[in-house]
Amino acid sequence: MDKTQRHYTIAFYNIENLFDLENDPSTNDDDFLPTSVKRWTPKRYENKLRKLGSVISKIGKENTQTAPVIVGLAEVENKTVLSDLVRSKDLIDKSYSYIHYDSPDERGIDVALLYRNDEFEVESSETFSVYLQNEFGMQDFTRDILLVQGKLNKEKLNIIVNHWSSRREGEKETEYKRITAANVVNSIIKMLKKEDKNSRIIVMGDFNDNPDSKSLSLLENESNLYNPFKTILSLDRGSLNHDFTWNLFDQILISSNFFETSDDTLSFDKANVFNDRFLTQYHGKHKGQPFRTYVGKKYKGGYSDHFPVYIQLKNS
Numbered sequence: 250m251d252k253t254q255r256h257y258t259i260a261f262y263n264i265e266n267l268f269d270l271e272n273d274p275s276t277n278d279d280d281f282l283p284t285s286v287k288r289w290t291p292k293r294y295e296n297k298l299r300k301l302g303s304v305i306s307k308i309g310k311e312n313t314q315t316a317p318v319i320v321g322l323a324e325v326e327n328k329t330v331l332s333d334l335v336r337s338k339d340l341i342d343k344s345y346s347y348i349h350y351d352s353p354d355e356r357g358i359d360v361a362l363l364y365r366n367d368e369f370e371v372e373s374s375e376t377f378s379v380y381l382q383n384e385f386g387m388q389d390f391t392r393d394i395l396l397v398q399g400k401l402n403k404e405k406l407n408i409i410v411n412h413w414s415s416r417r418e419g420e421k422e423t424e425y426k427r428i429t430a431a432n433v434v435n436s437i438i439k440m441l442k443k444e445d446k447n448s449r450i451i452v453m454g455d456f457n458d459n460p461d462s463k464s465l466s467l468l469e470n471e472s473n474l475y476n477p478f479k480t481i482l483s484l485d486r487g488s489l490n491h492d493f494t495w496n497l498f499d500q501i502l503i504s505s506n507f508f509e510t511s512d513d514t515l516s517f518d519k520a521n522v523f524n525d526r527f528l529t530q531y532h533g534k535h536k537g538q539p540f541r542t543y544v545g546k547k548y549k550g551g552y553s554d555h556f557p558v559y560i561q562l563k564n565s
Contacts, residue, residue, distance in 0.1 A: 276357025
């Protein structure tokens with residue numbers, strides 16, 4: 250490949266409940282134990298790690314011939330599972346390191362960032378809480394938002410990783426939670442721009458909202474972000490499928506300065522959902538949908554209930 254034109258893949262992947270085998274008394278992880286109804290055994294855990302590693306190693310590879318430089322993750326229990334993941338068969342030689350903080354989420358699932366330490370140099374990281382209340386005025390604990398700052402291709406990037414509140418109690422009923430999270434992200438971006446008005450910002454996550462939802466519009470408009478996933482969602486395309494309807498809850502937004510092309514700076518090239526056939530159910534009524542690890546309590550042995558999404562940057 251021409252040395253002057255390099256592509257870098259930056260991905261996000263909700264990996265569907267990557268729990269270890271130990272009981273953590275401080276969180277509600279009881280579904281994922283060898284003795285639970287789901288029978289989360291060492292064999293199943295190893296199978297999941299191997300499968301996730303093989304997916305991550307292939308995201309965007311047709312363009313870059315290599316694994317992503319940065320991968321945001323959702324539904325990670327702790328550092329143990331990240332350590333096991335980066336040592337899995339397809340990732341062990343890729344120089345991945347990770348950043349993870351325990352958040353107050355009741356189920357004990359967090360966001361994290363994998364990065365190739367031979368490509369991306371981390372300078373700092375911190376988390377921000379999203380303060381929510383339930384109908385009784387009690388705090389409703391959710392995942393923290395992770396900010397990682399570092400250098401790729403000698404350029405400083407600010408990466409914000411999210412996993413916003415789900416729609417379990419209804420889309421409208423829970424909308425305020427995701428708008429609250431969007432406001433936290435906007436305040437982080439305001440802070441970054443105060444330090445450097447030309448901050449290059451990447452916001453990624455499972456937002457539990459589609460690109461045209463109010464919460465995502467709030468991010469775009471208030472923080473002047475571009476959402477390339479707006480044109481990707483269609484009747485037969487998304488990152489997850491619920492009741493035979495495609496959604497695109499997984500997205501990556503970027504600051505508008507990724508469209509500026511000057512010598513050797515990173516600029517936006519393309520965005521996509523990574524939905525190769527091996528990640529899908531091959532037959533039956535769910536054909537083409539993500540091949541999941543579990544459906545309810547039933548073990549299916551797949552990858553995740555979400556497809557990964559990614560963007561590619563190129564240096565001009």
